[in-house]
Amino acid sequence: MSDEKLELSAPDRPRVRLAPSPTGPLHIGTARTALFNYLFARQSRGTFVLRIEDTDHERSKKKWEKDILKYLAWLGLDWDEGPDKGGSFAPYRQSERVDIYTPYIKQLLDQGQAYYCFCTKDELAAQKEYQASIGEPPRYIGRCRNIDPKEAQARLKRGESAVIRLKVSSDKVISFQDQICGQTDFNSSELGDFIIAKNLKEPLYNLAVVVDDYLMKITHVIRGADHISNTPKQILIAEALGLPQPQYAHLPLVLSPNRRKLSKREEVVAVSDYYQQGYLPQALVNFMILLGWNEGTDREIYSMDELVEKFSLDKVQRSGGIFDLKRLNWMNGYYIRQESLPVLTQMCIPYLIKSGHLEEIPNGSKKYRIKETKEIVSLGYLGKVIGLYQERLKVLSEIPELVDYFFKKEVKYQPTLLIWKDKDKKEIKNALNRAIKALSGLKRDWTLEKINEALLGAADEIGDRGTLLWPVRAALTGKENSASPFDVAYVLGPEKTIRRLERAAKLL
RNA sequence: GGCCCCGUCGUCUAGUGGUUAGGACACCAGGUUUUCAACCUGAUAACGGGAGUUCGAUUCUCCUCGGGGCUACCA
Numbered sequence: 067m068s069d070e071k072l073e074l075s076a077p078d079r080p081r082v083r084l085a086p087s088p089t090g091p092l093h094i095g096t097a098r099t100a101l102f103n104y105l106f107a108r109q110s111r112g113t114f115v116l117r118i119e120d121t122d123h124e125r126s127k128k129k130w131e132k133d134i135l136k137y138l139a140w141l142g143l144d145w146d147e148g149p150d151k152g153g154s155f156a157p158y159r160q161s162e163r164v165d166i167y168t169p170y171i172k173q174l175l176d177q178g179q180a181y182y183c184f185c186t187k188d189e190l191a192a193q194k195e196y197q198a199s200i201g202e203p204p205r206y207i208g209r210c211r212n213i214d215p216k217e218a219q220a221r222l223k224r225g226e227s228a229v230i231r232l233k234v235s236s237d238k239v240i241s242f243q244d245q246i247c248g249q250t251d252f253n254s255s256e257l258g259d260f261i262i263a264k265n266l267k268e269p270l271y272n273l274a275v276v277v278d279d280y281l282m283k284i285t286h287v288i289r290g291a292d293h294i295s296n297t298p299k300q301i302l303i304a305e306a307l308g309l310p311q312p313q314y315a316h317l318p319l320v321l322s323p324n325r326r327k328l329s330k331r332e333e334v335v336a337v338s339d340y341y342q343q344g345y346l347p348q349a350l351v352n353f354m355i356l357l358g359w360n361e362g363t364d365r366e367i368y369s370m371d372e373l374v375e376k377f378s379l380d381k382v383q384r385s386g387g388i389f390d391l392k393r394l395n396w397m398n399g400y401y402i403r404q405e406s407l408p409v410l411t412q413m414c415i416p417y418l419i420k421s422g423h424l425e426e427i428p429n430g431s432k433k434y435r436i437k438e439t440k441e442i443v444s445l446g447y448l449g450k451v452i453g454l455y456q457e458r459l460k461v462l463s464e465i466p467e468l469v470d471y472f473f474k475k476e477v478k479y480q481p482t483l484l485i486w487k488d489k490d491k492k493e494i495k496n497a498l499n500r501a502i503k504a505l506s507g508l509k510r511d512w513t514l515e516k517i518n519e520a521l522l523g524a525a526d527e528i529g530d531r532g533t534l535l536w537p538v539r540a541a542l543t544g545k546e547n548s549a550s551p552f553d554v555a556y557v558l559g560p561e562k563t564i565r566r567l568e569r570a571a572k573l574l
Numbered sequence: 575g576g577c578c579c580c581g582u583c584g585u586c587u588a589g590u591g592g593u594u595a596g597g598a599c600a601c602c603a604g605g606u607u608u609u610c611a612a613c614c615u616g617a618u619a620a621c622g623g624g625a626g627u628u629c630g631a632u633u634c635u636c637c638u639c640g641g642g643g644c645u646a647c648c649a
Contacts, residue, residue: 085649086649087648087649089648089649119649120649121648121649122648122649124648125648125649126649183647187646187647190647194645197575197576198575198576199575200575201575201576202575202576203575203576203577203645204575204576204645205645227647228647229647230647247578247579247580250578250579251578252577252578253577256576256577256578256645257577261646261647263647264647265647268647270646270647270648270649271648271649272649274649275649290643291578291579291580291642291643291644292643292644293643293644293649294578294579294643294644295577295578295579295643295644295645296644296649316579318579318580319579319642319643321641321642323585325641325642326642327642327643353586356586356587356598357586358586360586360587360588361588362588362589363588363597364587364588364596364597364598365597365598366586366587366597366598366599383580383586383587384579384580384581385579385580385581385641385642386579386580386641386642386643387585387586387587388585388586389585390584390585390586390599390600392585392599392600393585393586393598393599393600394599395599396598396599396600397599399611399612403612455611456612457611457612457613458610458611458612459611460611486608486609487608522607525608530608531607531608532608532609533608534608535608535609536608536609537608538608539608539609540609545609545610546609546610547609547610547611548609548610549609549610549611550608550609550610551608551609
């Protein structure tokens with residue numbers, strides 16, 4: 067135990083971080099970034115740090131932080147250091163680190179690498195508009211750049227509002243080797259003197275990130291490609307501060323079917339929503355990793371352990387990928403089919419309770435009550451019900467609708483549902499009566515095998531099996547599509563089965 | 575507009591200086607002792623375009639076109 071800790075914090079092992087802003091529920095894109103970081107850390111036996119970037123007080127909310135932690139954990143992406151776990155570099159919430167940044171900002175100011183800017187927002191906006199009109203990149207022209215620091219202090223004392231900008235020398239090429247995108251170059255002229263802090267106590271994102279990554283000894287910054295244009299700014303800040311630079315790896319973006327960045331309005335982006343709809347974490351993980359990474363083979367299915375073993379940054383795709391819900395659904399179905407029935411049953415029960423089909427029995431027994439009929443059912447029974455649909459399920463939340471006929475006194479349907487193809491009522495009624503007769507003899511011997519035998523025997527006497535099997539199934543389930551009549555009859559039991567068949571025969 | 579990134583079936587992708595350009599999802603057809611699902615089989619389907627290098631380019635180079643990202647006193 068202690069050995070392992072020591073090893074994890076060994077200086078030569080990579081340290082990566084996920085730095086989400088708690089301004090909304092855990093986003094599927096953030097979860098994917100987390101997954102890449104997690105795999106990289108686990109594979110290299112490094113450390114995965116979770117740092118909450120909540121310096122934007124207006125938009126950051128505690129409940130979102132909770133949501134982020136909860137669903138990262140649910141996906142199995144556990145972190146080694148974080149706000150809830152602590153660690154050698156605590157605190158892990160930027161809002162609790164505000165004092166840490168002050169000396170760094172001061173240092174830049176004292177060294178003349180940063181300065182106070184008194185330009186108003188209106189002035190800046192006008193300038194930007196002008197620059198856009200003549201086709202120049204919008205950047206600060208440096209009006210306050212040469213204000214004497216003493217004068218700046220005096221103006222500050224007088225109560226003038228100001229921000230702090232970094233002095234960026236023009237025409238300098240900033241380049242870095244991105245682990246995914248390769249060599250990437252920027253010209254400092256496009257950046258201008260950008261703002262690094264509102265004041266000594268309020269650093270802005272780019273500065274806070276650089277300082278935190280340095281202090282937390284982050285070796286690899288693995289993040290979404292939407293951050294690529296922040297990278298030169300962060301490099302400049304690190305250089306000004308004399309800090310070492312981490313390795314960068316920018317992940318391709320996840321796109322909507324319309325090829326845009328995944329949007330909250332058009333798509334389901336909250337991991338919590340996927341959880342609620344009944345997606346399995348394994349499926350989500352497997353799906354997310356394949357969206358942007360491929361081992362170099364045809365393989366599609368990977369467990370987390372296998373991913374930890376096989377993952378590598380150089381096999382990460384460079385182009386963005388579209389989030390294809392159908393593919394996720396297929397994969398979720400696959401993982402549902404892999405699940406053992408008792409486990410699947412446990413996973414489905416909450417959905418049956420939520421839909422009002424089932425009630426928990428307070429004393430904590432392993433039984434449930436069917437709300438409509440007040441019958442008490444066992445886990446074994448529910449397992450049989452759900453087992454009928456294991457291969458049909460795509461998401462868990464589909465289950466109540468699929469199996470509702472097991473939880474109702476009577477099933478409702480249009481009598482025409484009973485009609486198979488072009489048969490007439492008389493034929494169907496006759497078939498139903500034959501089925502009733504065949505099953506009635508079985509009451510004490512209600513096994514799948516016998517039911518099969520009885521029903522098939524009766525059906526064959528008629529000739530076209532569908533003439534009997536279709537109405538039997540429809541009468542039992544009230545549905546156009548369902549599990550097979552044999553299975554349904556077996557699980558339903560003799561009384562209900564025969565009652566439903568008799569009722570159907572009367573409808574015709 | 576400026577800067578940056580990207581470009582193989584509808585989608586996720588494999589792949590190579592010479593391949594019948596492979597797989598998976600989706601779609602379609604057939605099979606699978608009633609339906610649906612699952613499963614099996616099969617079909618349709620791609621190297622954005624133009625130059626150049628080369629005996630030969632999907633592959634290398636350039637241009638172009640297209641798509642996306644960023645462009646805050648947000649992160």
